Amino acid sequence: MQPEEHLPVTRKPTYEDLEERIRVLEEESFKVKRAEDKLRESEERFHLMFRIHDAIMLLIDQKTGVIRDANNAATRFYGYSKEQLCQMTIQEINTLPADEVALQRILALEQKRNYFIFPHRLASGEIRTVEVHSSPITTQDDKILFSIIHDITSRKQMEEALRESEERYRLLTENIEDVVWILDAETMCFRYVSPSVKRLRGYTPEEILAEPVTRALTAESSAHLISLIRSRSEDFLSGKEPPGKFYVNEVEQPCKDGSIVWTEVITSYYTNPESGRVEVRGVTRDINERKRMEEALREIEERFRLAFSMSPDAININRLSDGLYVDINEGFTQLTGFTREDVIGRTSLEINIWSNPANRVELVSGLKEKGYYENLEAEFLRKDGSVTTALMSAKIIVLQDVPHILSISRDVSDRKRAEEALNEHLNFLQVLIDTIPIPVFFKDINGIYLGCNLACETFFGPRDQLLGKNVYDVSPKDIADIYYRADLELFNNPGIQIYETLAADKTGIRHNVIFNKATYQDKNGNLAGLIGAIFDISDRKQAEEDKRIMEERLNRAEKMEALGTLAGGVAHDLNNVLGIVVGYAEMLMVEMDESNPMRDDLMKILEGGNRSAAIVQDLLTLARRGVQTQKVINLNTTITDYQKTPEFEAVFSLNRRVRLKTYLERDLLNIMGSPVHLGKTIINLVANAVEAMPGGGMLTITTSNQSLDKPVHGYDAVNEGDYVVLSVTDTGEGISDSDIKHIFEPFYTKKIMGRSGTGLGLAVVWGTVKDHNGYINVQSEVGRGTTIALYFPVIREEIAIVPTAIPLSDYIGNDESILVIDDIKEQRELAARILGKLNYKVKTVSSGEAAVKCLGTEKADLLVLDMIMDPGMDGLDTYKAIVEIHPRQKAIIVSGFSETDRVKEAKALGAGDYLRKPYVIERLGLAVRKELDR
Numbered sequence: 048m049q050p051e052e053h054l055p056v057t058r059k060p061t062y063e064d065l066e067e068r069i070r071v072l073e074e075e076s077f078k079v080k081r082a083e084d085k086l087r088e089s090e091e092r093f094h095l096m097f098r099i100h101d102a103i104m105l106l107i108d109q110k111t112g113v114i115r116d117a118n119n120a121a122t123r124f125y126g127y128s129k130e131q132l133c134q135m136t137i138q139e140i141n142t143l144p145a146d147e148v149a150l151q152r153i154l155a156l157e158q159k160r161n162y163f164i165f166p167h168r169l170a171s172g173e174i175r176t177v178e179v180h181s182s183p184i185t186t187q188d189d190k191i192l193f194s195i196i197h198d199i200t201s202r203k204q205m206e207e208a209l210r211e212s213e214e215r216y217r218l219l220t221e222n223i224e225d226v227v228w229i230l231d232a233e234t235m236c237f238r239y240v241s242p243s244v245k246r247l248r249g250y251t252p253e254e255i256l257a258e259p260v261t262r263a264l265t266a267e268s269s270a271h272l273i274s275l276i277r278s279r280s281e282d283f284l285s286g287k288e289p290p291g292k293f294y295v296n297e298v299e300q301p302c303k304d305g306s307i308v309w310t311e312v313i314t315s316y317y318t319n320p321e322s323g324r325v326e327v328r329g330v331t332r333d334i335n336e337r338k339r340m341e342e343a344l345r346e347i348e349e350r351f352r353l354a355f356s357m358s359p360d361a362i363n364i365n366r367l368s369d370g371l372y373v374d375i376n377e378g379f380t381q382l383t384g385f386t387r388e389d390v391i392g393r394t395s396l397e398i399n400i401w402s403n404p405a406n407r408v409e410l411v412s413g414l415k416e417k418g419y420y421e422n423l424e425a426e427f428l429r430k431d432g433s434v435t436t437a438l439m440s441a442k443i444i445v446l447q448d449v450p451h452i453l454s455i456s457r458d459v460s461d462r463k464r465a466e467e468a469l470n471e472h473l474n475f476l477q478v479l480i481d482t483i484p485i486p487v488f489f490k491d492i493n494g495i496y497l498g499c500n501l502a503c504e505t506f507f508g509p510r511d512q513l514l515g516k517n518v519y520d521v522s523p524k525d526i527a528d529i530y531y532r533a534d535l536e537l538f539n540n541p542g543i544q545i546y547e548t549l550a551a552d553k554t555g556i557r558h559n560v561i562f563n564k565a566t567y568q569d570k571n572g573n574l575a576g577l578i579g580a581i582f583d584i585s586d587r588k589q590a591e592e593d594k595r596i597m598e599e600r601l602n603r604a605e606k607m608e609a610l611g612t613l614a615g616g617v618a619h620d621l622n623n624v625l626g627i628v629v630g631y632a633e634m635l636m637v638e639m640d641e642s643n644p645m646r647d648d649l650m651k652i653l654e655g656g657n658r659s660a661a662i663v664q665d666l667l668t669l670a671r672r673g674v675q676t677q678k679v680i681n682l683n684t685t686i687t688d689y690q691k692t693p694e695f696e697a698v699f700s701l702n703r704r705v706r707l708k709t710y711l712e713r714d715l716l717n718i719m720g721s722p723v724h725l726g727k728t729i730i731n732l733v734a735n736a737v738e739a740m741p742g743g744g745m746l747t748i749t750t751s752n753q754s755l756d757k758p759v760h761g762y763d764a765v766n767e768g769d770y771v772v773l774s775v776t777d778t779g780e781g782i783s784d785s786d787i788k789h790i791f792e793p794f795y796t797k798k799i800m801g802r803s804g805t806g807l808g809l810a811v812v813w814g815t816v817k818d819h820n821g822y823i824n825v826q827s828e829v830g831r832g833t834t835i836a837l838y839f840p841v842i843r844e845e846i847a848i849v850p851t852a853i854p855l856s857d858y859i860g861n862d863e864s865i866l867v868i869d870d871i872k873e874q875r876e877l878a879a880r881i882l883g884k885l886n887y888k889v890k891t892v893s894s895g896e897a898a899v900k901c902l903g904t905e906k907a908d909l910l911v912l913d914m915i916m917d918p919g920m921d922g923l924d925t926y927k928a929i930v931e932i933h934p935r936q937k938a939i940i941v942s943g944f945s946e947t948d949r950v951k952e953a954k955a956l957g958a959g960d961y962l963r964k965p966y967v968i969e970r971l972g973l974a975v976r977k978e979l980d981r
Contacts, residue, residue: 103196105137109156109183112136112149115191124198126170142166142174155181155192164199176200225332228255232280232316232325235260235273247310247333249303265307268298272312280325283316290317297334309338360457363390367414367443367450370395370407382437382458384430402426402434410441414452418443424459436460486581492574494518494534506581508553523551533562534577541566541574550581559588596760677719677819679846682750682771682839683711689726698734704743712751714970717846718771718839720819728815732775732835735809739779739833749774752841756871756915756942761824767871769841770821774834781829790825812837843877858972860886863979866907867891868898868925869941870916878911878941878971885972895920899928902936909979910938912958914950923949926958937981939974 097104097116103124106116117125117132125132125140137152138145143165154160163179181194227241236259240252248263260276261269275296282288294314299307314329355362361379365372372390380386383400390398401407406425413420419442426434437456444453477498480487486503490496496513504510513521518530529548537544543565550560564579639646686709689695699705729748736746753772759765782790791813816823816837827833865887869875875891882889890907892898896919898910910929914922922940929936938958940950950961959978962970 103177103198105132105192105194105196107137107152107181107192107194109152109190109192112138112152121196124169124175124196125167140167142168152181152192155194156183156190158183167196176203225330228329228331230260230276230327230329231319232276232327235276237263238326244331247302247331248300248308263300265299265301268300272296272298276314276327279314279316280327283325288316291315300331308333309335358455360455361437363454363456364444364446365395365452365454367411367452370452373446373451379456382429382435382456383427389430400427402428410439411452414441414443427456436463483580485583487578488513488581489576489578490534491576492538494531496521497576503581506550506552506583526551526557533564537564537566537577538574547584550583558583558585560584593760596764677721679717679842679844680720680722680725681715681717681846682720682725682773683715685722685725686711686729686748686750686773688722689729692726694730695733698730698737702737702740702743705737705740706743706745708745708747710747710749714752715750716752716769716771716841717844718819719842719844720839721815724815724818728812728837729773729775731809731812736775736777736779736833739777739781741779744778744832746778747774747776749776753838754874754942756913757917759824761826763822763824763838765822765824765838768873770838771841772836772838774836776832776834778832781831782825782827782833783829787825787827791823853969853973855885855972858885858969858976860975862886862888863908864888864890864906865909865911865975866898866901867911868895868916868922869911869913870894870919871913874913881968881971882911882975885968885975887975895922895925895928898925899932902929902932906933908937909975910936911975912938912940912953914940914942914947914953921949923953926953926956930956937978939978 097118100118101120103120104118105114105121107113108115113136114132117129121132122129127135138148141148143151151160151163151165155163161180161182163181165177165179166174167177168174176199178197178199179194180196181192183190184193223241223243224246226244226247227239228237228244229239230237237256240255242252244255245251255263261273264272275294279288279294283290292315296312296314298310298312300310302308311332311334312329313332314327317326317328318324319326355374355376358376358378359381361376361382363372363375363379371392371394375385375387375390379390385398385400395401395407396404403426406423410420410423410425413423419440421440423439423441424436425439426436429435436459438459439454439456441452441454444451477500480500481502483500484502486500486506488496488499488503494517496516499507499510499513503513507513507521518527518534521527522530526549533544533546533548543563545561545563547559547561549557551557561582561584562579563582564577566577567575569575635649639649690709699707733746733748740746749772751772751774752769754769755765755767758767791809812835813823816839819839821840822838824836824838825833826836860882865882867875867878867882867889869878869891870893872893875893879889879891890901892901895916898912899920910926912922912926916922916925920928922942926936926938929938935957938953939960939962940953940958941962942950954961959981960974962974
């Protein structure tokens with residue numbers, strides 16, 4: 048303290064000095080206490096003001112932006128509690144980027160700026176615009192920002208709305224088509240003109256403002272309008288007319304380019320608050336187009352009047368509510384005979400003009416629904432009672448706020464008669480082309496089918512599925528592409544077109560056809576479409592193909608016959624030569640000692656001679672001179688016997704990877720044949736199949752009974768009849784199509800000659816099959832294998848040793864009557880012969896129609912009914928017709944094919960067992976007996 052600095056260092060303080068010092072300290076303490084009290088009072092007043100003030104207040108940390116304190120107004124505004132706000136930073140409330148918020152906080156701390164406008168987010172998510180006054184305050188620890196915040200969202204919105212309103216007004220006055228202006232009624236000069244005056248008249252606002260109003264009008268319009276303005280101004284000043292009343296005038300105004308524009312001027316009168324003079328506020332609108340439209344409307348009305356009165360069609364106007372005639376023209380009188388005096392003021396029902404009142408109901412209903420009705424063909428009663436036909440179109444129009452009907456009717460009586468005559472002619476032509484037995488069709492220039500005849504319907508399907516369609520709608524795409532290109536070529540080169548192609552019928556079957564087409568023209572000589580005829584040449588093509596196949600088979604047979612004849616001659620000569628070679632070799636072997644070294648050479652000569660003898664035997668078979676005797680045999684027995692021979696085993700010893708399966712039909716029918724030659728045939732087929740599978744595979748031998756109702760066209764043409772079929776199938780290399788036709792020729796092979804047999808194996812098979820009056824069929828696919836099927840005719844004889852059979856007494860007949868129905872004569876006769884031996888009375892017919900006719904007057908205990916009969920009714924249709932006559936008619940179904948859906952349907956109707964051909968006495972007898980006893 049200052050007093051202490053002046054005390055002598057060596058002198059001890061006196062009591063008075065101490066008292067003075069205490070007094071000074073007490074004074075200083077009192078001053079500090081008063082300063083503290085004032086500071087506390089100031090802080091209390093600040094905190095009280097901070098808490099209760101209506102303004103939003105925040106205390107914010109200068110460094111982190113954390114809210115240190117918030118008053119009650121802040122919690123109400125932001126929607127957070129005070130505790131929540133004091134845990135947040137100002138960056139969480141201010142929606143500006145955090146770095147920008149931090150920058151503004153620094154500016155406030157450095158007192159470079161203390162007024163801000165920020166967007167703040169409330170707890171509800173709403174964004175409000177706030178005005179912020181911020182300044183730093185110093186505490187004991189640090190500086191903080193004291194922010195007073197005012198919500199100015201509404202003010203900002205009002206300012207924005209005002210700005211937008213002013214902008215809209217500016218844009219309106221600058222861009223509106225109408226011209227807005229203010230005129231001083233005393234000086235007759237413009238005070239304001241909007242920029243749109245340049246678009247209307249070509250003058251700028253400045254040019255207009257520099258001239259009196261008289262320059263803005265034509266001479267005639269000027270005198271009239273200025274007189275009105277002065278008169279109305281006087282009335283306004285005298286109080287006769289209120290302010291704001293609108294007046295509308297049409298005037299002509301000159302344009303800068305010298306043209307004249309018609310305008311509509313809307314004016315009102317006010318007192319200028321500054322000058323106290325009357326001013327005219329107006330809007331000028333371009334009505335040139337409206338004037339032109341009004342003139343055009345007058346012209347249209349005049350033309351309508353002329354059209355109404357001069358039209359040859361009947362035109363009438365009726366009230367919609369009751370049909371009351373308002374007006375008619377002369378055409379109406381010509382059509383109906385009624386004059387204006389007859390109809391005006393009366394309804395259509397009163398003059399009874401509708402021949403069929405339902406037509407009127409239809410017309411009125413359509414008008415009410417759509418407002419118009421087109422092309423109603425109706426008959427009307429003329430005044431003289433005769434009937435006339437007219438085509439009417441009508442539309443609702445409004446006259447003096449009342450709905451009316453404007454109707455136009457054209458007399459079409461002559462056209463109707465012409466149409467009827469034309470329809471009769473068209474019907475005649477349709478009947479005429481329907482008699483043409485080949486399909487005939489018509490198309491328009493777009494390729495759309497317009498018509499066809501019955502033959503075309505029969506081929507392609509119902510007419511309604513053809514007409515209105517194009518080729519892609521009625522034919523497969525590949526065929527339609529051909530038709531489309533052909534039609535296009537014909538339309539590009541009109542005339543006649545003939546070409547051969549394919550056509551798919553309604554079932555999808557494709558036919559070889561010839562199209563003969565020609566274009567036709569309309570009445571003006573323009574290309575209108577084409578007419579075409581279709582000639583089905585499928586039968587002819589099939590006949591040509593059959594002829595080709597027959598010629599090929601004949602050539603093959605003749606070739607094989609020639610080769611056989613040659614082989615026979617060669618074999619005869621070789622036999623003579625081989626007899627000498629083998630005979631002398633055997634003699635020399637007998638006479639020669641076993642130790643003689645020449646003996647091995649002789650053995651090779653003998654073996655070669657024996658192999659040559661085997662070739663001779665094959666040549667004899669090929670020459671068809673080798674089958675000495677034939678007898679009744681069962682092919683299953685022959686196959687089983689040859690499976691046990693060393694030859695059969697030797698074939699499989701060449702390739703142990705080949706597996707064998709056999710499927711031998713249990714009740715295989717007998718054939719007439721030579722077991723030796725058939726055995727040789729089996730060996731050759733098996734050897735050929737094994738050699739076709741060098742890598743191994745499956746060899747399958749199958750036998751079956753097969754009855755053919757129709758010829759089968761394969762390698763050979765197999766005629767209809769009953770056959771035993773031997774099939775040998777391998778899974779080997781297969782045979783190409785080019786090789787199949789040669790495989791039965793002698794020495795034709797893909798194998799290495801001299802390593803695999805004599806080269807005559809399949810030729811011997813062919814010769815043997817022909818010796819047995821059989822047929823051959825070959826099916827092969829390269830890489831998948833081959834099946835060779837041999838067809839041998841069935842013989843109805845038993846072999847010498849008859850196996851144990853069911854006693855005849857089990858299926859012998861009791862003189863019951865049986866009707867055999869089969870389209871194959873031989874099958875009918877065979878069935879009749881078997882059933883006759885079984886003590887039945889048998890009658891036969893050759894078709895389903897004949898059976899129905901027969902049973903119309905007679906009865907049969909049982910029917911033996913063939914399922915496949917062609918042409919005519921098949922077995923199912925026949926049985927359906929018969930049960931209509933005899934509901935409980937018994938029958939068995941027979942067929943050469945497997946059981947089909949139609950067989951099952953016949954059984955469902957009541958037919959008994961299904962029996963597969965060929966006929967076997969025991970099976971046929973048992974089936975008949977079982978059905979009769981059912």
